[in-house]
Amino acid sequence: MTRVHDMGGRFGDGPVRPEPEDAPVFAEDWHARALAVTLAAGALGQWNIDTSRHARERLSPKDYARFSYYEKWISALADLLVKTGVLRIEDLRGQGVDEPHPLAPRKLPADAVARVLAKGGPADRPSNIPAAFEVGQTVRTLRPSANRLVEGGHTRLPAYGAGATGRILRFHGTHVLPDFSAHGLGEAPEPLYAVAFPASELWANPEHSDDEVILDLWQSYLEPV
Amino acid sequence: MPHDDHDHPHALLPPEPALRVKALETILTRKGLIDPAALDEIIDTYQNRIGPQYGAKVVAKAWSDPEFRRALLDDATPVLSEMGFYGRQGEHIVVVENTPQTHNMVVCTLCSCYPWPLLGIPPGWYKSDAYRARAVREPRRVLAEFGVELPKGTAVRVWDSTAEIRYLVLPMRPEDTDGLSEEDLAALVTRDSMIGTGLPKVSA
Numbered sequence: 001m002t003r004v005h006d007m008g009g010r011f012g013d014g015p016v017r018p019e020p021e022d023a024p025v026f027a028e029d030w031h032a033r034a035l036a037v038t039l040a041a042g043a044l045g046q047w048n049i050d051t052s053r054h055a056r057e058r059l060s061p062k063d064y065a066r067f068s069y070y071e072k073w074i075s076a077l078a079d080l081l082v083k084t085g086v087l088r089i090e091d092l093r094g095q096g097v098d099e100p101h102p103l104a105p106r107k108l109p110a111d112a113v114a115r116v117l118a119k120g121g122p123a124d125r126p127s128n129i130p131a132a133f134e135v136g137q138t139v140r141t142l143r144p145s146a147n148r149l150v151e152g153g154h155t156r157l158p159a160y161g162a163g164a165t166g167r168i169l170r171f172h173g174t175h176v177l178p179d180f181s182a183h184g185l186g187e188a189p190e191p192l193y194a195v196a197f198p199a200s201e202l203w204a205n206p207e208h209s210d211d212e213v214i215l216d217l218w219q220s221y222l223e224p225v
Numbered sequence: 226m227p228h229d230d231h232d233h234p235h236a237l238l239p240p241e242p243a244l245r246v247k248a249l250e251t252i253l254t255r256k257g258l259i260d261p262a263a264l265d266e267i268i269d270t271y272q273n274r275i276g277p278q279y280g281a282k283v284v285a286k287a288w289s290d291p292e293f294r295r296a297l298l299d300d301a302t303p304v305l306s307e308m309g310f311y312g313r314q315g316e317h318i319v320v321v322e323n324t325p326q327t328h329n330m331v332v333c334t335l336c337s338c339y340p341w342p343l344l345g346i347p348p349g350w351y352k353s354d355a356y357r358a359r360a361v362r363e364p365r366r367v368l369a370e371f372g373v374e375l376p377k378g379t380a381v382r383v384w385d386s387t388a389e390i391r392y393l394v395l396p397m398r399p400e401d402t403d404g405l406s407e408e409d410l411a412a413l414v415t416r417d418s419m420i421g422t423g424l425p426k427v428s429a
Contacts, residue, residue: 008334008385009362013355016370019348021416025272027349030243032272035346036264037250039313044258049389053336060233069337069352071242075235078249082234091252092237104257113266120342122316123389156387158334160361172317172390192388194319207365210380216388 002145002159003152004061009160009203034070038077043108043116046084049123050182054154055080125189127174132191132219137168139195139222141215147179154182157221161213165225166197169214177218191219276345279310280393281414283343284425285407287320288398298322298395305343315342315391321384322395323421328379329394330368330421332360333386340391344416351420361385371422394421402428 007013026032042052055076059067067075081087086103090096108116133139143163147153156178172192180188195217199206202213238245253259283305287294296304301320305311310318318340321329333339334357339347350356360367364381368374375381384392396418402410405428417423 005335007354007358008332010354010358013353013358016350016353016355016359016367018350018371018417018422021277023348025276025346026268028243030246032268033250033264034242034246035271036267037246037253037259039267040259040263041253056336063233068242069349071245074242074246074249075233075238078235078238078245079233081249081253086258087252087256089234089237091256092234094248094252096252096256098255101256101258107258107260108263109260110262110266113263113270116313117267117270118312120312120314120316124317156335158385158387160334161385170319172319172388175388178388192390194384194390196382203362207363208381211364212380212382213361214382214384216386216390218388 002155003057004059004064005057006145006159008158031070034074038073039117040108041077041081041086044086044103044106046086046103047080048181049121050154050176050178051184052076052080053178054182055083057154123176124173125176125187127189127191129174129190129219131171133168133171133193133222133224135168135171138165138225139168140165140225141195141217142221142223147183149179149185150183153179155179155221157217158215160202161197161215161217164197164201166195166201166215168193169196170194172216175218177220179218179220193217193219193222195222271341271346275342277343277414277416277419278411279345280340280343280416280419281411282407283308283310283320283393284395284414284419285410287395288402288410289407294395301393310342312342314338315340317390318343318393319390320393320395321382323397325376325397326379327382328375328421329382329384329392330360330364331384331386331392331394332357334358334361335385335387338386338389338391340393343391343393344419348416368422371417373422373424394419396425399425399428 145157145162175192177188199211337352
């Protein structure tokens with residue numbers, strides 16, 4: 001069983017509402033602020049991208065559904081700051097102290113922003129796990145979709161893709177495994193593949209017999225057929 | 226097996242979202258953990274500098290230069306890196322090409338993964354529940370909501386960005402564009418055409 005964020009294939013969300021290409025990047029000033037605070041806090045180095053994704057996924061289903069996009073970001077950030085010990089509950093209550101924090105020397109200065117954003121954070125790592133599958137090979141995904149180490153933990157196999165048969169389309173190299181990385185269990189890099197699934201393998205009423213969905217999946221999500 | 230549930234301290238902050246952001250920004254600033262000037266710099270980067278004009282440049286070059294196109298489709302990241310298009314949320318880029326046989330479309334059903342160095346911050350609809358839920362199951366109905374109808378013989382490939390690979394769609398070059406400069410071609414490339422929910426503009 002996964003969490004509320006795992007919505008691929010779900011019914012009932014209504015139409016997609018396209019926006020003009022020249023619409024503002026941030027519809028509200030606080031959207032921009034939420035993004036910037038999140039990135040700047042991330043630069044303190046107290047968590048990784050998988051941890052921060054999981055913090056959003058851990059919002060209660062009620063909050064996840066009613067919060068707008070950047071409300072999820074800012075609320076998950078507050079949760080993560082407390083969980084990692086950067087802030088205390090009293091700080092969020094407005095009862096904290098305003099003295100410099102031990103992590104203040106790690107603060108992202110304005111003149112480092114361009115460099116840090118341009119540097120990014122690549123996820124490929126050397127791994128001693130050899131690729132078990134070749135391009136073109138038929139594979140099946142695990143079922144159910146779930147983190148196998150932490151109950152309710154982070155994973156990147158969507159529920160709609162669990163237990164499905166597909167074929168290896170592309171080998172992406174060896175990448176950090178989010179199921180470990182999100183929980184401080186190390187990076188556990190392993191082979192990552194693009195896997196193609198016929199729409200008919202995933203949906204009861206596919207729109208077209210030739211349509212496919214491609215998922216990027218780690219080797220441990222897959223078994224040979 | 227360890228469980229992964231905990232309290233939700235965000236509820237201690239003001240519920241109104243703009244105030245919630247402001248409250249957290251204030252707490253972090255007072256403790257010396259973030260610099261408001263750095264926030265301005267981050268916002269300026271994504272509001273005014275990095276955006277789909279970069280992706281359009283890449284597409285126009287691929288339409289004009291067959292060798293570049295081949296290199297881009299073969300291994301995009303080093304090629305783009307050389308052009309200065311690398312960075313956060315664009316560390317591993319794969320470019321997928323539309324053909325008369327295959328139309329590509331990109332989604333992130335689990336969150337909102339998107340190639341920032343090429344397209345900037347994703348539009349609201351890309352992050353919406355409706356797009357995330359439906360793009361994988363009924364891409365043609367979603368395309369119809371963007372005014373796109375594909376020929377019956379064209380298959381749809383939906384790329385669900387479940388890892389750190391970021392996908393850019395290379396749309397088909399519009400007809401009657403022979404002799405156009407890269408700059409003129411770039412003006413035909415829309416953001417949505419590089420996500421796969423739109424097509425390039427028709428040449429004037």
